[in-house]
Amino acid sequence: MTRIPAPERRSALIEAALRVAARVGIAQATTRAIVAEAGMSLASFHYVFDSRDELIDELITTVVAREQQAVIPDLSPGQSLAELLESGIVGYFEHLKADPEHEQAMLELTQYALRSPERRSLALAQYARYTELAERSLELAAEVADVTWRIPVSEVARVLVAFTDGLTITWLVDRDDDAARAVAHVAADALSRMADPR
Amino acid sequence: MTRIPAPERRSALIEAALRVAARVGIAQATTRAIVAEAGMSLASFHYVFDSRDELIDELITTVVAREQQAVIPDLSPGQSLAELLESGIVGYFEHLKADPEHEQAMLELTQYALRSPERRSLALAQYARYTELAERSLELAAEVADVTWRIPVSEVARVLVAFTDGLTITWLVDRDDDAARAVAHVAADALSRMADPR
DNA sequence: TCCGGACTGGGACGACCGTCCCACTTCGGT
DNA sequence: ACCGAAGTGGGACGGTCGTCCCAGTCCGGA
Numbered sequence: 449m450t451r452i453p454a455p456e457r458r459s460a461l462i463e464a465a466l467r468v469a470a471r472v473g474i475a476q477a478t479t480r481a482i483v484a485e486a487g488m489s490l491a492s493f494h495y496v497f498d499s500r501d502e503l504i505d506e507l508i509t510t511v512v513a514r515e516q517q518a519v520i521p522d523l524s525p526g527q528s529l530a531e532l533l534e535s536g537i538v539g540y541f542e543h544l545k546a547d548p549e550h551e552q553a554m555l556e557l558t559q560y561a562l563r564s565p566e567r568r569s570l571a572l573a574q575y576a577r578y579t580e581l582a583e584r585s586l587e588l589a590a591e592v593a594d595v596t597w598r599i600p601v602s603e604v605a606r607v608l609v610a611f612t613d614g615l616t617i618t619w620l621v622d623r624d625d626d627a628a629r630a631v632a633h634v635a636a637d638a639l640s641r642m643a644d645p646r
Numbered sequence: 647m648t649r650i651p652a653p654e655r656r657s658a659l660i661e662a663a664l665r666v667a668a669r670v671g672i673a674q675a676t677t678r679a680i681v682a683e684a685g686m687s688l689a690s691f692h693y694v695f696d697s698r699d700e701l702i703d704e705l706i707t708t709v710v711a712r713e714q715q716a717v718i719p720d721l722s723p724g725q726s727l728a729e730l731l732e733s734g735i736v737g738y739f740e741h742l743k744a745d746p747e748h749e750q751a752m753l754e755l756t757q758y759a760l761r762s763p764e765r766r767s768l769a770l771a772q773y774a775r776y777t778e779l780a781e782r783s784l785e786l787a788a789e790v791a792d793v794t795w796r797i798p799v800s801e802v803a804r805v806l807v808a809f810t811d812g813l814t815i816t817w818l819v820d821r822d823d824d825a826a827r828a829v830a831h832v833a834a835d836a837l838s839r840m841a842d843p844r
Numbered sequence: 845t846c847c848g849g850a851c852t853g854g855g856a857c858g859a860c861c862g863t864c865c866c867a868c869t870t871c872g873g874t
Numbered sequence: 875a876c877c878g879a880a881g882t883g884g885g886a887c888g889g890t891c892g893t894c895c896c897a898g899t900c901c902g903g904a
Contacts, residue, residue, distance in 0.1 A: 451870065451881055473761045475673050479862060489883050490863085500862065552760065555815075559754055562818060563671045575819045603828060606816070610829045614812025617753075618804070620760060621773045630801060631808045638836030649851055649900065677892060687853050688893080698892065 454496045458506070460486050461493060465507050470549040474504070474556045508557050508570045512577045520585055529593035529643055534636035536585055540612055541628055544619065552620055575609065582608040586639075595643040604642050611635040652694045656704070658684050659691060663705050668747040672702070672754045706755050706768045710775045718783055727791035727841055732834035734783055738810055739826055742817065750818055773807065780806040784837075793841040802840050809833040 452460070464486035469477045479500050483493050497503045521536035544551050554574075561571035582605035590597055597604055611631070619628040650658070662684035667675045677698050681691050695701045719734035742749050752772075759769035780803035788795055795802055809829070817826040 454881080457881090473757075475761075478860080480860085491865090491882060491884080494863065495881065498863095552757070556757055558815070558819065559671075559750070559757065562750065563673075571819050575816065603825070606822070606825045607829050607832050610812035610816040610825075611809065611833075612812070613815045614808035614810070617756070617811045617815070618773065618808040621756065621769050624804070627801070627804045627808075631805050634805050634836050634840070635809075637839070638832050641835070642832070652850085655851090676890080678890085689852060689854080689895090692893065693851065696893095 457488070457492060458496045459510075461488070461496065461503060462507050462510055465503055466511060466550075466553070469507070469553040469556070470547075474553065474560050477504075504557075504560070505567065505570060508561060508574060511554070511557070512574045515577060515581065520581065520588070523589060523592045525592050527593070528640070529589060529595050530636050530640035532589040532593055533586075533639050534632055536589060537608075537612060537615070537632040537636055538629065541615065541619070541632060544616055545625075548620060551616055555617065555620075578609045579605045582606075582612075590643055593643075594646050596646050597643050599642060604639060607642075608635070608639060611639075655686070655690060656694045657708075659686070659694065659701060660705050660708055663701055664709060664748075664751070667705070667751040667754070668745075672751065672758050675702075702755075702758070703765065703768060706759060706772060709752070709755070710772045713775060713779065718779065718786075721787060721790045723790050725791070726838070727787060727793050728834050728838035730787040730791055731784075731837050732830055734787060735806075735810060735813070735830040735834055736827065739813065739817070739830060742814055743823075746818060749814055753815065753818075776807045777803045780804075780810075788841060791841075792844050794844050795841050797840060802837060805840075806833070806837060809837075 461482060465477055465482045468481050468485050472481070479490060479493055482503070483490055493503075497506075521532075521539040523532050523536065527535070558571050558574060561567040561574070579602065583601050586597065586601050586604055586608065590601075612635075615628055615631045615635070618631070619625075659680060663675055663680045666679050666683050670679070677688060677691055680701070681688055691701075695704075719730075719737045721730050721734065725733070756769050756772060759765040759772070777800065781799050784795065784799050784802055784806065788799075810833075813826055813829045813833070816829070817823075
């Protein structure tokens with residue numbers, strides 16, 4: 449009824465698609481389910497998106513781009529590097545616990561992107577972004593703890609991403625908070641050994 | 647044409663389904679794609695399976711049950727625990743590299759199972775199995791290296807599963823062998839610190 | 845040899861999917 | 875006040891999905 453300009457409608461549909469994907473998975477995020485969530489008609493969908501795939505692609509791009517501060521920890525000084533890293537990872541874990549379905553949808557989005565050659569780059573960009581965020585957190589932690597990374601931060605960051613990913617999947621399956629915290633502890637300890645006092 | 651008894655047909659269909667799922671993903675593993683892969687008609691499918699979901703469930707169960715020796719490393723003595731663990735993880739990594747699509751399908755299967763409440767237990771069983779295999783490898787490594795685990799092996803195993811899972815996903819995305827090996831190295835180092843000399 | 849159950853092939857069904865079309869309404873600029 | 879563009883609603887189309895049905899074929903035991 450109320451008329452909405454195309455660009456606004458695009459982002460409204462992307463938000464709706466994200467909610468639907470979190471609730472029922474991307475496979476079930478049909479055009480009809482998305483427009484129902486957004487309270488629109490199918491025509492409005494195809495007025496602003498050529499295809500569902502175009503929306504999914506933009507969904508990945510958008511969500512990855514905004515993944516910002518959620519995971520960047522605020523670190524209080526006076527702690528060892530290992531402690532800083534652990535509280536950083538635990539911070540991410542709290543974020544995961546706060547909205548597990550969102551993170552599950554992110555995982556599905558990656559798998560989805562990996563399944564078609566022309567979408568592979570989206571998965572790569574997603575993980576490049578994760579690594580970039582991890583890198584920033586690691587630099588911050590090193591600064592606060594007054595240490596320097598022995599190997600390039602980007603490489604440490606790549607390991608951190610792998611560890612948090614593993615933490616995510618296993619927790620999504622068994623929902624074992626203690627086990628996840630143990631992973632965080634061990635991972636932080638391992639990463640902290642990759643730095644030297646300044 | 648050639649007549650096949652029902653139990654044989656069941657397993658033939660499951661094998662076919664696994665191949666299809668590895669090739670194109672579970673979402674695209676339709677009943678028609680599966681019977682085409684198995685060289686049967688749709689009627690044969692529903693003669694032995696009530697529904698596609700029943701096959702998928704049995705697919706998960708079957709594949710998880712047989713996941714056996716693939717990941718259990720054969721360890722040569724004379725190495726430190728960290729070295730043993732690293733070569734074990736690298737062994738898994740080689741297994742992953744040998745058939746990435748299979749591991750990708752396993753990941754999709756997990757996500758699929760997590761999406762419906764009545765299938766959640768399948769994902770749990772899958773990871774319980776992973777943990778069990780990890781546990782056996784860890785016990786073996788500890789024996790060869792003549793050390794004992796400071797905390798319950800099952801807890802160490804759970805961490806190892808998380809680490810290998812993280813290694814798997816990140817590598818499936820960026821296919822960076824060196825980075826994966828770095829993850830293996832760091833993970834092995836971290837785990838080795840959870841044991842004491844005997 | 846026959847008969848009942850096991851198995852097969854092909855076609856059909858209803859549901860849902862992504863996409864498209866077209867008549868209609870609203871809006872901003874002139 | 876008017877007009878072209880922007881936006882909307884509803885219905886339809888072709889395709890694919892899971893599932894089902896049924897007439898037929900094969901086989902082993904009586």
